[in-house]
Amino acid sequence: IPQGTDLRAEIDRLRKERNAVILGHYYQKPEIQDLSDFVGDSLELSRKAAETDADVIAFCGVRFMAETAKILSPEKIVVLPDMDAGCSLEDSCPPAQFKAFREAHPDHIALSYINCSAEVKALSDIIVTSSSAETILSQIPRDQKIIFGPDKHLGGYLKRKFNRDMLLWPGVCIVHEAFSETELLKLKAQHPDAPIAAHPECPPYIVDHADYVGSTSGILQYAKTMPGDTLIVATEPHIIHQMRKSVPDKNFIGAPGADGNCNCNICPYMALNTMEKLYLSLRDLQPRIEMEEGLRLAAKKSLDRMLELAS
Ligand code: 13P
Ligand code: SF4
Secondary structure, three states: OOOOOOHHHHHHHHHHHOOEEEEEEOOOOHHHHHHOOEEEOHHHHHHHHHHOOOOEEEEEOOHHHHHHHHHHOOOOEEEOOOOOOOOHHHHOOOHHHHHHHHHHOOOEEEEEEOOOOHHHHHOOOEEEOOOOHHHHHOOOOOOOEEEEEOEHHHHHHHHHHHOOOEEEOOEOOOOHHHEOHHHHHHHHHHOOOOOEEEOOOOOHHHHOOOOEEOOHHHHHHHHHHOOOOEEEEEOOOOHHHHHHHHOOOOEEEEOOEOOOOOHHHOOOOHHHOOHHHHHHHHHHOOOEOOOOHHHHHHHHHHHHHHHHHHO
16 A cells, blocks of 8 residues: 555545445444444344445454355455454354254254354354344244354343243353453442443353443443443443444443453454555455355355344
8 A cells, every 4th residue: 555545535435436335343443433334233234234235345344244244145245354353252163063062952943143154154043143132032932942152141141031041152252251340340339320331242240230231232322321421331342432422421431351441352353454454455355255155045044034033
């Protein structure tokens, strides 16, 4: 990239030239959120990807999200600025092991969190996101046995809330796992009137202190309606950028990790996307998500079930 390139202007130029839409997750860097055509949670971004009439989707998020866009919009070119932008939950669930787990429990259906590979989606019956999991679970008959993967914390939260017996895959999100209960309680003691909002990927010792538990879009909505003027936010701290934009008169504090600050809770995968890499991905239309058609169709079944049941 030539020195002095105005990346923002070049991205805008390429977006028009390519008829591209830029989709950004709330965990992206502020400069990427600000230039995205749409910023949202996993379910909203899937819906946008399925609906768009753009020729190119530049997905500023992680690989399973860009794969979901490709599964739902196969005729589009889908680029991910950095192909190494994975997810610890996806890594925790190798398809061959998941297949064996399913086969060991033939009378169970597999409800899977969208944070998994296309192969695991193809082995699943219904996909859920954190914003749709409760609506979808409540439509599954109580006597239906369920395997839930790969996030044991989201699964555990749903089990407790709905009093349902589900078999959990033991995966975790390394980002939400890094919050410290001791540090959270110290912070709460300094701001006794501030409610705590937590993502359900957090361990139970964090979720149990929360006044609100929900997806990124749910937490953002809570920030707009919550009592008081200060909120403690137990999810990836880049979402605070969007909160400050939507609710400028309130104060948002990221929940701390063991070192007492919230920097250890930055998602290292999401952080791989940069303005430079976004520019290059629009210029070169690479790195591109490609998928074998048989796998795509198999994975699409469980995603279509999600889109049907979530609405
Ligand atoms: P949501 O935005 O759907 O709440 O998901 C959070 C997340 O961890 C994405 O990787
Ligand atoms: Fe995966 Fe956690 Fe990063 Fe989300 S925040 S992409 S669940 S590692």
